[in-house]
Amino acid sequence: MSALFDPRLPADALLPLLVLASSLLPGLVVFFLGEARVRTRTALNLGGAFLKLAMVGWMIWGVYHGQRYELRLPLLDDLDLVLRVGALSLLFLVLSAGLWLVTTVYAVGYLEHSPHRSRFFGFFSLCVTATVGVAMAGNLLTFLLFFEMLTLTTYPLVVHRGTEAAREAGVVYLTHTVLAGALLLAGTVWLYTLTGTLTFAPQGFVGDVADSHPAALTAIFALLIGGVGVKAALVPLHGWLPRAMVAPAPVSALLHAVAVVKAGAFGVVLIVYDVFGIEQAAALGVTGPLALVAAVTIVYGSLRALFQDDLKRRLAFSTVSQVSYIVLGVAIVGPLASVGGIVHLVHQGVMKITLFFCAGNLAETLGIHKVSEMNGVGRRMPWTMGAFTIAALGMIGVPPMAGFISKWYLSLGALEAGVHWPLYVLIASSLLNAAYFLPILHAAWMREPTTPWPEPATSAQSGSSARRLQPETGWLLLLPPLVTAALSLLIGLFASMPVSPLEWSLLIAEREFHYP
Amino acid sequence: MLPVLAAPAWMLAVVFVPLAAALLCFLLPRRAVILGLVxxxxxxxxxxxxxxxxxxxGTAHTLLGGWAAPLGILWRADGLSAALLAMTALVGVTVSLYAAAxxxxxxxxxxxxxPLWLLLWTALNALYLSADLFNLYVTLELLGFAAVSLTALGGGAAALTGAIRYLLVSVLGSLSYLLGVALLYHSCGSVDIGLVAACIPDAPRPASQVAAAAMMAGLILKTALFPFHFWLPPAHGSAPAPVSAVLSALVVKASFYLLLRLWLDVLGGGGRWAAELLGLLGVAAVLWGSVLALRQERLKLLIAYSTVAQIGYLFLALPLAVAGGAAAWTGALxxxxxxxxxxxxxxxxxxxLLRFGGHDRIAExxxxxxxxPLTLTAFALxxxxIMxxxxxxxxxxxWxxxxxxxxxxxxxxxxxxxxxxxxxxxxxxxxxxxxxxPAARERxxxxxxxxxxxxxxxxAAAAIVLGLTLPLISPLLQVGAAPAAMATAFAAWSAA
Incomplete structure (x- = not known):
């Protein structure tokens, strides 16, 4: 605590704290606002989101020039809470801060006139606070703290609609995540009793005890991965994810692209790289089983997605499959595969959030929830379906979209590591991706509408200016998917620009693999 | 002879302020609320x-009336006492504000x-400060009677049944403790904790062992460790809310504190098997209490069974602590x-919630x-x-x-x-x-x-903030007869 009031506290220690505060404080204030205070609430949310993004941008500049940002608060006798910003955390920070801004805009439009908005945006902000906390965690204890906070703050969002289905989904979600939290806690404490430290380090920190306690370390690895694997939706721990689809669209977008699922995948990356160290993990023989789990998840998720008629459920199973690309990239031991895995953290986020925004638009504007109802929808909502198409093609891995870059590096990485089976997994998954996305695109663009579309409801509410411009749906709903779709195209096209996600991932992988 | 050290005035005030106020509240019932709050x-x-x-x-001492042990009464405040006193004060002042409304x-x-609540607070404070076994018995008995009377305050059949059961258990527990004190007094000729601790190793064996067992059994009964928890849920569940809060948060802690005190300062450890046995009961309490809490249909009973489970954790720590885990003592505290x-x-x-809805059926x-929303936030935090x-x-x-x-x-x-x-x-x-x-129907x-x-x-916020203040509280807990040091000493002794 005293560090906070230390007048000599440099700005670079304060910045991580401010990044947390930029969503924590608006979130807390929003809880106390009346439902009708739309302007104040929106101003607080957007102000916080812009501020956070600006500070993250500042830190990118700093880290690029070798600056370090670190804040320590004593928590236990011998363990601190550590917030630290390095290359890997920045990647996740940019993703969370950027997509939070877009999702806030979308949520403002989506939840217009719906009840409990103050509660929603309050927890929404807390959820992002937890996510950036996960991103900046400098040791496993801090990671655990924010990971649990994420569980608690997303539960109200999952059950937000308050229906019986939402309540049941909430129970399933909590059961999974609370049990996972217990595993994570067990693994963390056990590891601490062995190593006496929990501070993340490139190449990990278990090296000293690796020879003396291989069995214990293997068990700890299983506990930790089990703990984060629930949020990363690794099969067979994925059961909560499709159920959680009852949540409103902005929540699904956030859960799938940024917060929960991504925090789990990010956790896998941290555990393999910064806790165990990739070489130590490989020497323990735990990366093989992890790669196997990832491969099974990829194929299983795609197969299940194929048979879902509900659009959001299909996207959910697609997420199950796609997030494990990250895990696979980490588990194939090699620099290029790591690049593919890490970069997919960003790529999957941007593409999947687009898909969920579009699904939300279809549901909100036309009442379409099922794939079988999507015939000819491209004519009614060309912009939305355009964004959907770009993201879907990216998911399949068509060049030059972002998804192609990920799959390219994963494949190269597998070849470099001298294993071939991940290639077959990737090919099978891409074929399956095509098999469950292309029919949607075909139906939307090529087929005749089967039923007449309902009158646009949103333009009637949004006043005269909106009616004059005749958007296909509300502007607040339309702009976010267009932005993210453009982004998923651009980060693929300009993948070799200096601070593109790909270049940044190369930087991270370089540090992990060529550390002295 | 121990010199009268710093802070004796504070120690006297900690006991006599609430005692005097209790008497005043009793004499001036019309001014009770304002007197009580002040x-x-x-x-x-x-x-x-x-x-x-x-x-x-560091540790503070005071001799009441200036007489040294074995004649006089010694009060002593070390880190353990101070931490529990502070927790009691925080809960006490907040509950008082709550009760006024x-x-x-x-x-x-x-x-x-x-008057009853201030008397109970007096008993708690005196218990945490007392350093002789008989004085501890007096405070324990005073605490029990105040708590039982408060339990019955709500009136009605359920409250009275709960209170009577509580009374019987409380008296039985105190008597069992008193039996142990009497046996030790017979063996050692003193009731001062320090003197008894010094005499215990040479005391005649079966008598001192029976004494220890009787004292422990009495305190376990009062702390509601499984399977002696049966009296707790009806008593804590039927009392008025501020009373339930005080009973669950403070009163059971007092007997646990006394048990720790005896274990560490008088019996010097008590033996591995006893710790294992209590640990086993603690395990059973955690599981049984939690499962029963989950099955309750009334909110207050759910919370009461949760207390049964959480008390289990305190005992679960004993085998860990006795085996030399210094951190386990801090953890339990x-x-x-x-x-x-x-x-x-x-x-x-x-x-x-009960005041608002008129009932505490969880389903409704x-x-x-x-x-x-504020109340719910408090409950959730x-x-x-608790989780x-x-x-x-x-x-x-x-952790x-x-x-x-x-x-x-x-x-x-x-x-x-x-x-x-x-x-x-x-x-x-x-x-x-x-x-x-969505809310089902309006009432x-x-x-x-x-x-x-x-x-x-x-x-609730204080319970959360407590998680950030270990660097402040940990040194306090080490003041005086640090449990950790005692545990280590005992581990060395039992290993030898």
């Missing part, structure tokens, strides 16, 4: 002053609540402090939960600490216990510690989940004064 704030202030003094200057419309209860704050917050929240709490999620006092306690359990390779205990947390999450969310489902609902909502929230 006394509560004053007592809390002097307690915090004493705590700071102990933290700064809670009993506003109930003249009968108001007249009896304040931290859990006790965190549970005190969080459980008080929970009972106060339950009182708000939805409309009350919707209308009282307290729940975070042991970071950053909360409960988390720190469980320290888990660390000791892993270090000693006791994986069974690890599983129980974690499982208790998972079950706690289940029963907390059974209540919190109502906040997010005629009463209002709840904001003071009642905020005091619950204050305690």
């Amino acid at each position: 006394a509560a704030v004053l007592t809390a202030a002097v307690t915090f002053a004493l705590t700071l003094e102990v933290a700064a200057a 809670y009993f506003r419309d109930d003249a009968h209860a108001r007249v009896f609540f304040w 931290y859990l006790a402090l965190a549970h005190g704050l969080a459980k008080a917050a929970m009972f106060l929240s339950a009182g708000n 709490l939805d409309s009350a939960v919707h209308r009282l 307290a729940g975070v600490s 042991g999620l970071p950053p909360s006092g409960g988390f720190i306690g469980k 320290l216990l888990l660390k000791a359990a892993f270090a000693q390779g006791r994986f069974g205990l690890v599983v129980v510690i974690l499982l208790g947390g998972v079950l706690a999450a289940a029963y907390v969310f059974k209540v919190v989940g109502h906040a997010f489902t 005629r609902l009463r209002t709840v004064p904001p003071g009642m909502e905020w005091s619950a929230l204050l305690l």
